Amino acid sequence: MNIVVFIKRVPDTESKIRIRRETNTLVEEGLNFIISPNDEYALEEALRLRETKGGKVTAVTLGGEESLPILRKGLAMGVDEAVLIKDDLKETYDGLRIARILAAAVRVRFADADLLLFGRMSVGADNAQVPAMAAEFLGWPQATVVTKLEIDGPAGIAYREIEGAVEKTVFSLPAVVSAQKGLNEPRYETLKGIMAAKKKVIPILTPADLGLRAEETWPVVEVLGIEIPTAKAAGRILTGTPEETARELVRLLRDEAKVI
Amino acid sequence: MILTYIEVREGKIKKSSLEALGEARRRAGELNVAAAAVLLGGGLDDLCVELGSRGAEKVFVLENSELNFYSAQGTAHVLAGLIAEIAPLAVFFAASALGKDLAPRLAARLGVGLASDCVKTAVRNGRLEFTRPIYAGKAFLTLALKSSPQLATLRPNVFAPGDTAAAGEMVKKTVVLPDGAVKGRVSEILGESGGAIDVSEAEIVISGGRGLRAPESFQLLNELAAILPKAAVGASRSAVDSGWIGHSHQVGQTGKTVSPNLYLAFGISGAIQHLAGMSSSKIIVAVNKDPEAPIFKVADYGIVGDVFQIIPALKDELKKILAD
Numbered sequence: 001m002n003i004v005v006f007i008k009r010v011p012d013t014e015s016k017i018r019i020r021r022e023t024n025t026l027v028e029e030g031l032n033f034i035i036s037p038n039d040e041y042a043l044e045e046a047l048r049l050r051e052t053k054g055g056k057v058t059a060v061t062l063g064g065e066e067s068l069p070i071l072r073k074g075l076a077m078g079v080d081e082a083v084l085i086k087d088d089l090k091e092t093y094d095g096l097r098i099a100r101i102l103a104a105a106v107r108v109r110f111a112d113a114d115l116l117l118f119g120r121m122s123v124g125a126d127n128a129q130v131p132a133m134a135a136e137f138l139g140w141p142q143a144t145v146v147t148k149l150e151i152d153g154p155a156g157i158a159y160r161e162i163e164g165a166v167e168k169t170v171f172s173l174p175a176v177v178s179a180q181k182g183l184n185e186p187r188y189e190t191l192k193g194i195m196a197a198k199k200k201v202i203p204i205l206t207p208a209d210l211g212l213r214a215e216e217t218w219p220v221v222e223v224l225g226i227e228i229p230t231a232k233a234a235g236r237i238l239t240g241t242p243e244e245t246a247r248e249l250v251r252l253l254r255d256e257a258k259v260i
Numbered sequence: 261m262i263l264t265y266i267e268v269r270e271g272k273i274k275k276s277s278l279e280a281l282g283e284a285r286r287r288a289g290e291l292n293v294a295a296a297a298v299l300l301g302g303g304l305d306d307l308c309v310e311l312g313s314r315g316a317e318k319v320f321v322l323e324n325s326e327l328n329f330y331s332a333q334g335t336a337h338v339l340a341g342l343i344a345e346i347a348p349l350a351v352f353f354a355a356s357a358l359g360k361d362l363a364p365r366l367a368a369r370l371g372v373g374l375a376s377d378c379v380k381t382a383v384r385n386g387r388l389e390f391t392r393p394i395y396a397g398k399a400f401l402t403l404a405l406k407s408s409p410q411l412a413t414l415r416p417n418v419f420a421p422g423d424t425a426a427a428g429e430m431v432k433k434t435v436v437l438p439d440g441a442v443k444g445r446v447s448e449i450l451g452e453s454g455g456a457i458d459v460s461e462a463e464i465v466i467s468g469g470r471g472l473r474a475p476e477s478f479q480l481l482n483e484l485a486a487i488l489p490k491a492a493v494g495a496s497r498s499a500v501d502s503g504w505i506g507h508s509h510q511v512g513q514t515g516k517t518v519s520p521n522l523y524l525a526f527g528i529s530g531a532i533q534h535l536a537g538m539s540s541s542k543i544i545v546a547v548n549k550d551p552e553a554p555i556f557k558v559a560d561y562g563i564v565g566d567v568f569q570i571i572p573a574l575k576d577e578l579k580k581i582l583a584d
Contacts (some may be wrong), residue, residue: 013532034469123514126393128364131364140443145361192336219373225401232558260582
């Protein structure tokens with residue numbers, strides 16, 4: 001089966017975020033960038049499916065050339081091909097335009113795909129929109145936030161997390177699945193893989209190559225402002241024996257904070 | 261009109277849907293338009309009365325036996341049909357597991373933008389504005405959508421449910437799905453926890469981290485959660501990665517973002533990615549043996565000490581007052 005995995009370059013989750021006020025954009029200087037952690041589960045699942053069912057795995061990202069290193073990492077993990085769709089816009093927080101571009105890429109470049117895999121949500125934009133949107137643009141079924149996936153011939157079963165329970169979803173292929181922590185344990189890239197990845201050519205496409213007119217990729221999200229929350233005033237430290245502090249805490253939660 | 265999609269689980273309207281309807285009603289009032297609700301299924305007349313009492317002027321009930329089991333594809337199809345007919349200005353959803361699965365599918369079907377997981381909405385110059393966390397709450401983005409209708413999912417536990425009654429006029433519609441329109445659907449719901457509350461919906465979250473030292477210690481947190489109403493047990497990434505508790509409990513940038521009324525952190529140092537996922541909680545309590553732990557910087561109340569002594573003492577105190 002042929003699988004396309006969509007990945008995204010995001011700031012390391014341990015980083016502090018700064019925003020350039022005039023432009024409402026992320027200050028990238030000094031930030032470390034990684035593959036969005038949920039996307040690694042998607043990559044791993046694709047590689048495992050290829051190991052049992054054969055076929056080809058392609059990693060795709062949308063972004064500038066600064067996204068090439070995450071594609072190299074995908075290649076080092078073992079994907080067969082990596083493709084960059086070059087996007088001149090920085091983070092737009094707009095799932096619709098991203099999904100539209102990726103769906104066009106599937107129609108034009110990956111029409112033989114049986115499965116599209118995404119991470120549940122990219123850390124950063126925190127939208128969790130693109131997988132379901134891409135599925136709708138293609139007319140394919142979807143299973144999002146998946147912690148277990150079984151593919152059997154032309155059909156799939158996915159187990160997805162809902163509040164306090166697990167939903168079993170059945171679907172036909174081709175389909176879109178988004179991966180959640182718990183699906184698998186992503187592998188590390190090997191030295192051999194890293195060396196081989198350096199030699200691979202990464203094709204670069206543009207939205208125009210995918211047959212999209214410029215206005216089809218204009219954002220519908222208008223960014224009005226980005227605020228960093230102000231630091232909270234220091235809280236109260238309770239002192240005494242465990243019994244005393246517990247009693248005081250319960251009193252404060254009840255009488256002062258009124259939350260119990 | 262602002263339309264709110266209402267989720268029904270086990271015959272009851274989800275609280276997060278009533279919160280979304282409450283916010284829809286408030287904004288609809290400012291925009292001088294009606295608030296309406298839509299739900300799927302049959303035999304729901306009682307629920308329509310309830311939705312009226314919570315501010316819905318109209319309640320659309322869409323009936324199709326194929327949708328007795330949830331399908332994002334099928335549901336988006338029938339909702340798009342209703343939206344084409346009634347042309348709402350905005351459609352609100354709870355940012356629940358279902359809302360987050362359905363809303364983007366519908367947005368793509370309509371070719372419109374979506375504001376996900378909003379924590380605030382406002383009307384300015386006659387236009388809706390949405391505020392939502394990005395980078396797991398390290399920053400907040402305020403946005404407007406240039407497409408119509410404007411779709412938004414609203415984070416559970418943030419918005420007040422509506423308290424003004426409206427007509428609640430029920431409009432039943434039998435909807436049809438073309439053959440082959442549904443290529444995937446839910447076949448079964450496996451109740452892992454017998455109706456336990458999820459961390460993302462709980463009013464009180466009791467979380468443990470590396471300081472709990474062993475998986476058995478989470479039993480202490482379960483005991484606290486059993487005493488407190490609407491409480492759920494959460495965990496830091498290191499506790500989850502150590503295999504002490506399932507990943508569905510993980511709070512933080514790579515887990516779930518939560519906004520409960522009360523967040524209790526036991527033995528959690530407070531890595532940036534954890535703080536990002538819980539710092540919008542209304543009241544935060546930290547218990548940690550290290551007085552320098554970063555978690556104390558966001559805590560309203562802190563106790564420097566041994567979690568294994570403080571949890572039992574806290575349990576005794578809570579039992580006393582909750583028994584009253």
